[in-house]
Amino acid sequence: MADLKSTFLNVYSVLKKELLEDPAFEWSPDSRDWVERMLDYNVPGGKLNRGLSVIDSYKYLKEGKELTEDEIFLTSALGWCIEWLQAYFLVLDDIMDSSHTRRGQPCWFRLPKVGLIATNDGVLLRNHIPRILKNHFRDKTYYVDLLDLFNEVEFQTASGQMIDLITTLEGEKDLSKYTLSLHRRIVQYKTAYYSFYLPVACALLMAGENLDKHVDVKNILVEMGTYFQVQDDYLDCFGAPETIGKIGTDIEDFKCSWLVVKALEICNEEQKKLLHENYGKADPANVAKVKALYHELNLKGVFAEYESKSYEKLISSIEAHPSKAVQAVLKSFLAKIYKRQK
Numbered sequence: 001m002a003d004l005k006s007t008f009l010n011v012y013s014v015l016k017k018e019l020l021e022d023p024a025f026e027w028s029p030d031s032r033d034w035v036e037r038m039l040d041y042n043v044p045g046g047k048l049n050r051g052l053s054v055i056d057s058y059k060y061l062k063e064g065k066e067l068t069e070d071e072i073f074l075t076s077a078l079g080w081c082i083e084w085l086q087a088y089f090l091v092l093d094d095i096m097d098s099s100h101t102r103r104g105q106p107c108w109f110r111l112p113k114v115g116l117i118a119t120n121d122g123v124l125l126r127n128h129i130p131r132i133l134k135n136h137f138r139d140k141t142y143y144v145d146l147l148d149l150f151n152e153v154e155f156q157t158a159s160g161q162m163i164d165l166i167t168t169l170e171g172e173k174d175l176s177k178y179t180l181s182l183h184r185r186i187v188q189y190k191t192a193y194y195s196f197y198l199p200v201a202c203a204l205l206m207a208g209e210n211l212d213k214h215v216d217v218k219n220i221l222v223e224m225g226t227y228f229q230v231q232d233d234y235l236d237c238f239g240a241p242e243t244i245g246k247i248g249t250d251i252e253d254f255k256c257s258w259l260v261v262k263a264l265e266i267c268n269e270e271q272k273k274l275l276h277e278n279y280g281k282a283d284p285a286n287v288a289k290v291k292a293l294y295h296e297l298n299l300k301g302v303f304a305e306y307e308s309k310s311y312e313k314l315i316s317s318i319e320a321h322p323s324k325a326v327q328a329v330l331k332s333f334l335a336k337i338y339k340r341q342k
Helices: 002-019 029-042 049-061 069-096 117-137 143-167 180-206 211-238 258-266 269-278 284-296 299-319 324-337
Strands: none
Touching: 002 029, 002 049, 002 069, 002 117, 029 069, 029 117, 049 069, 049 180, 049 324, 069 117, 069 143, 069 180, 117 143, 143 180, 180 211, 180 258, 180 324, 211 258, 211 299, 211 324, 258 269, 258 284, 258 299, 269 284, 284 299, 299 324
């Protein structure tokens, strides 16, 4: 894995060098330095799970055949396109949420000389993706399918972000809107398509597959993405900050979290009143009351039951798939997230 990661990081350096010499723009030392600093700060800093899983998925689809150097480079390039997409979303997301830190360092827009220039940097990050695809995939039969895939997933993610933002509008805080179906829609569009479906779809296209014939795979991955986000919502409240790497603020931020939706579903009128009065308030005393109610309603137990049922359902959907190679891809994804603590 360490070897795969270092190979993957080497490809980042190659792609970055190409972008910093893109002939479509007349570069100056200042502009080149800015973009390089911006890329290094925002693109390679995460866990790189989404990018690396393109390579993993493609390996499973090749059923154990050794990948050629070219295949390793191309799967890595597609993996980096997903990491670029993620960086673009996060740079802009942090501005929208007025966040302070990301991946253990100040958000890009919080840096003294950056500020709202970060919005244009987000646009640049987005525009780097078709440049990378053009440089390396233009002669491939699946080139148009790749462009289509990235465009569609970006649209779905931005639309998911939109539902999330308009749901938590200041001055319109209304818990009665929060239902499992709303939670599911936000999660499906905002997270599941780009984090779970996109890496596998990239690998399928490279392996010569037609995505229209893999709607079942898309559905399973979207289910997995939903389960992943429910875990995230759970860890935001019950995970140890030193393990998950951040202090959860879903309660203060009035987020449409799985926990609050579940609480609203099972609580009595008095408990519902308590939730309405305390959810979405920044005061630690209000947050403590919500957490105490979560304990009272045994949401840890409710989550444990949800987790095991989701796992069983996913496993049976995966095992119903006719291709053993596709099953292996899906099972590897599930193994990475089942019962995770961070």
